[in-house]
Amino acid sequence: MNVGFAGTPEFARVALKHLLNAGYPVKLVLTQPDRPAGRGMKLTASPVKQLAQEHGIPVLQPLSLKKGDEAEQALQALKMSADGQPLDVLIVAAYGLILPQAVLDAPRLGCLNIHGSLLPRWRGAAPIHRAIEAGDAQTGVCIMQMEAGLDTGPVGLCEALPILPSDTTATLHDKLADLGGRLMVQALQQLAQGELHFEVQPEQGVTYADKISKAEGEIDWTQPAAVLQRRLRAFDPFPGASTQFGGELLKCFDPVVAHSARGQASAGTVLAVDAQGMVVQCGEGALCVATLQKAGSRRAPAQQVAQAMGLQAGNCLAA
Template sequence: MRAAFAGTPEFARVALDAMLAAGIEVPLVLTQPDRPAGRGMKLQASPVKQCALAHGLPVAQPRSLRLDGKYPDEAAVGRAALEQAAPDVLVVAAYGLILPQWVLDLPPRGCVNIHGSLLPRWRGAAPIHRAIEAGDAQTGITIMQMDAGLDTGPMLLAEPLAIAAEDTTATLHDRLAALGARLVVDALGRLESLPPVPQPEAGANYASKIEKAEGTIAWTLPAAVIERRVRAFDPFPGCSFTLGGETFKLWRAAVLPGAGEPGTVLAAGEGRLVVACGEGALELLELQRTGGRRVPVREFLKGHPVVAGQRAA
C-alpha cells in the first residue's frame, strides 16, 4: 500500500505519524505553503510538513491544485509530483484545498478523507466547533471515500465519541485526532474489503468556517448558548466582551439561574462575577485581558474591581 498524504494542521499530523508508525509507505506529502506566524511573523512550516521532513518524506506545497485556476504552474508541479509518486490511495485530512477531479481520479483506490464528525452531520470546515456550539452529546470520526461534493462521499468506517460537558474545541480536537489516526490505519489495512456505504440525506447539515466576529458575546442570548460558544471557540477565536471600557476574553463559564437586563453584572466580589443573559445568567470563571494571560476570576478581580450593576457589552 502506497498512500500519499494531504494535510496541514496538527489534526492531520497525528494521522500521518500513525500511518508511518504502522509501516505504511508514504511516497509524497502535500501540505499548505508555509505561513507567517508568531510575533515576528516569520514563515512557519505546517505541523504536517514538519513531520514529513523529520521522516525524510518528499513534500509539495502548491497554493492550488486546479490546473485552470489562479496558480496553474503550481498546480502542474503538484500534479507532476503526484504522478511521480504513483500512490495507490491519497489520504486527506484537513488539507485546506479543494481537490479537483483529476486528483480524485489519479490514485487507483481513490482518495480517502478523515472527517471530524459522524457524517452526514457537520459536513464542512468546522465540524468540531459546531458540534460543541450546537450542544451535541456526541460526535466522532468518519473515514469516507471522497467524491466531487463537499464531504458527501460514501462512508468506509465511522466511530462515535462522546462530547463531555467541559469539552472545548481544543480538548475534543485531540481525542478526535487520535481516533482519526487509529481509524485511517485500520481502513488502509483492509481497504479492499470495506464496503462503501452511501451517506443518508436525512440529518445532513453544514459546519461553516469559524469567523472571528462570532466570538463577540451577545448577552441577549441564553446563558447556555453563550457557555457552549465559549467552549466551542477555544482556542480560536475566543469569546470577548467589554466592561468598563476595556475588552476581555472569557475562556470558562458556568450557567446559573438568574434574571436581569442582559449584560448587567448581578454579583461581583468574593471571587465571583455573574452576568445576566437573555435567559439565565453566566458565572465568569476564567478571563484574560488584552496582552495578558488566562487567569481565574478571583485573580482577575484583584486587578480589575467590578461592582454589581455595571454593564458588559
C-alpha cells in the same frame, strides 16, 4: 501500500503520525505554504510539513491544485512518487485546498478523507465547533471516499464519541484527531485486504458547518445562558468569546450555567465576582465564567483579572 498524505494543521499531523507509527510508507506530503505566525510573524512551516521533514518525506506546497506549474507538479507526483512507484491512495485530513477531479483520480485507489463528524451531519469546514455550539450529545470521525461534492462521498468507517459538558473545541479536537488517526490505520488495513466497504450517505440529516468568523465571538448577553455556555466552549480557543468592560476587550472561558434571581438586573450585568468566577446575567439565567483573558495577556482566574480591572458586581458588560 504506497501512501500519499495531504494535510496542514495539528489535526492532520496527528493522523500522519499514526500512519508513520503503523509502518506505512508515506511517499509524498502535500501541505499549505508556510505562513507568518507568532508575534514576530515569522514564516512558519505547518505541523504536517515539520513532521514530514523529520522523516525525510518529500513535501509539496502548491498554492492551488487547479492550475499552474505547481498544480501540475503535484498532480504528476501523485501519479508517480519520487521513487518511481505509483501511489495507491492519498489520505486527506484538514488540507485546506479543494481537490479537483484530476487529483481525486490520480492515486490508484482514490483519496480517503478523515472527517471530524458523524456524516452527513456537519459537512464542511468547522464540524467540531458547530457540534458543540449546537449542543450535540455526540460526534465522531468518518473515513470517507472523496468525490467532487463537499464531504458528500460514501463512508467506509465511522466511530462515535460523546461530547462531554466540559468539552471545548480544543479538547474535542485532540480526541477526534487521535481517533481519526487510529481509524485511518484500520481503514488502510481493510483496504489492502479488500475488506473496506463504503456506504452512500443518507439524504436525511444533512447539515453544514460553516467556517468560523471572528465576529461570531462577540458575546450577546441577551441570549440564554445555556446557549452562551455552548458558544463559549465552541469558540475556545478560536476565535475566543469576547465582551468589553471600560473599553477593554475581555475573552471569556470555562463557562458554567449558574442560577440567578434576575430581579431588575439587565442582561450583561455582573452579579458577583468570587473564587468561582464572574457571574453575569443573561437573557435567561446567568453564566459563571471561571477564566478571563485581557488583550495581550495570558488567561487567568476571573476573580484575579476582575480585581485588577476594578470590575465588580453591578458593572455592566458590553458586546
